[in-house]
Amino acid sequence: MKGKTLKYIVLLATITVAGVLALQFFFLRNSYDNSEKQFRESTTIALKEVAWQLLAANGAVANFDSIAPVELITNSYYVVTTDALIDFELLKFHLMEELKKHQIYTDFEFAVNNPVTGHLEQKTLITARGEEQPSNYTFPEGKNPDTFYFAVHFPDRSPYFHSRLSVWYLFTGLLVVVILFFGYTLSVIIRQRQLSQIQKNFINNLTHELKTPISSIALSAKVISDEQILKTPKRLFEYARIIQDQNARMSKNVEKVLNLASLEKSKVFLNLEKIELEHFFEEVTKSFRHTNAGKKATVQLNLPHQKIFLVADKFHFTNLVLNILENSVKYCEKKPIIHVDTHQLKNKLLIHFTDNGIGISKKYRKKIFTRFYRVPTGNVHNVKGFGLGLDYVRKIAKAHKWKIKVDDNPEGGSIFTLIISKKI
Known part of the structure; x- marks a missing residue:
């Protein structure tokens, strides 16, 4: 499959998935709005029937047509006017029955207005299981405190939806x-x-x-x-x-x-030992100078005078350093100069390998530690290798629980940084 074909397939698939998701959430939102509307309608009808039952108990059903019994204050708060004396127990009974009849199985709170005091009293919470508890909800006062009405509040409508x-x-x-x-x-x-x-x-x-x-x-x-x-x-x-x-x-x-x-x-088995850093780098650079790559390069050690020790597998650590040095020489179009220096930061030791090579583009920096990967050069094979060196560096660093990263050298080239979290 060609690269462009795959890109088109991925783009088409992304658009299709985004469209399906958008359509699904549109229907979900539409269903939620319909459920909201249905809840309001069912609740309004149920409360009207409660008002009718209360008027019937007082023998004042003739007043029903002259009033607008249910007023929707918010989506969860209703005020129901009766213009007739309200019996608390009878109100509670009809509220539970009518809401259940209209399949509204959720908690609700209600209170009865006292026309004498103008305050809502007998605040009660009825749970979805039919349990009765005192309500702590602050019921807003109605517009006509001297009339007979009751208020109903639904604290949580999620079970219904x-x-x-x-x-x-x-x-x-x-x-x-x-x-x-x-x-x-x-x-x-x-x-x-x-x-x-x-x-x-x-x-x-x-x-x-x-x-x-x-x-x-x-x-x-x-x-x-x-x-x-x-x-x-x-x-x-x-x-x-x-x-x-x-x-x-x-x-x-x-x-x-x-x-x-x-x-x-197989898993990398490390033969850990205590290594003195300055002496170690002197040995490694001396060995590197005898290689074909090392003969072309100048390696400058800028290490602190005080002794720094770390615990590592000397064999693999040596190969790790040699791979980085060899890589720096490979990708250099002039006289290779490599600076090795350290920086201590709290409980971490940073070892920097700074070269004056051609550098690595930002989009390739995360990929160069992948097995077989090499920065694209077209059909030009002027740089020898299989893309294995930096993969080895990554594996050995990971085995030691270290980290390796590469940054751009402002003066040209790259800076490989080995982050060692465990040192003694």
Whole structure:
């Protein structure tokens, strides 16, 4: 699948998912509004019937047509006018019966206005289970405190809405689960495509790295198989040296691949020991200067005079440092100069490797520690390698519970920082 095709598929899928979610939430919102409207209508009808029952008990049903019994103050607060004496127990009975009849199973509070005092009294809370408790709600006073009316407040209408919207909640939950599975599947496809591309690049690099020494060895072997070469011993020794160097180069590449495979198959076991940092870096840089990369570079150690100790696996720590130094030389188009310095911050030790190379673009910095990944250079293979060195650095740092990051060097190049949280 081509890159553009995958981008279009991802874009179309994102638009589709966003549209489905928007449509689902639109229907959910619309259902909520309808439930709100239904609650108001059902409550109004139930309270009108309560008012009718109270008037019937007083023999004053003729007054019903001359009043507007139910007044909606807020979505949860109602005032019901009766213009007739209200019996508290009778009111409580009819409220419970009428609300239940209209399937309003939720807590409600009510109070009866006393026309003499002009205050709402006998404040009571009836739970959805029918339990009676004193109410602490502050009922707003009505507009006509000298008339007979009662007030009803619903403190929590969520049980009513949940019962009406439970099916929509179920559908929405299922939709979210499906979208999560879809997103996970899509992310797996994208990761697999990226891995396929990385592996393709790795095979291309591996082919190039092995083909060159093989060709050099074959050519040298052909030359020294000629008897005439015995007449020029220096030329014979030169071709023998080429075979030896190219064989060492090929062996080193194969060893890198095998080391990576062993790290992938098993957990890294560390042989921890106490290391004095200054002495350690002197040994490592001395060893690095004898390598082909080290012969081209200048490594400057800027370490503090006081001794700094840390606990690490000396073998893996040495390889970690050598990989960073070698990487700095590889990606430098001029005389490589690498500065190594430390910075102590509370319980952390920061080791900085500052080079003057070509630098790393910000969009590639998180990817360079990925196995087989190499910063794209088109079809140019002027930098040798498989993209294994920094992956090894990341694995060893993680095994030590350290962190490794890369930043831009303002003067040109990169700054690799090893963050060591455990030191003694």
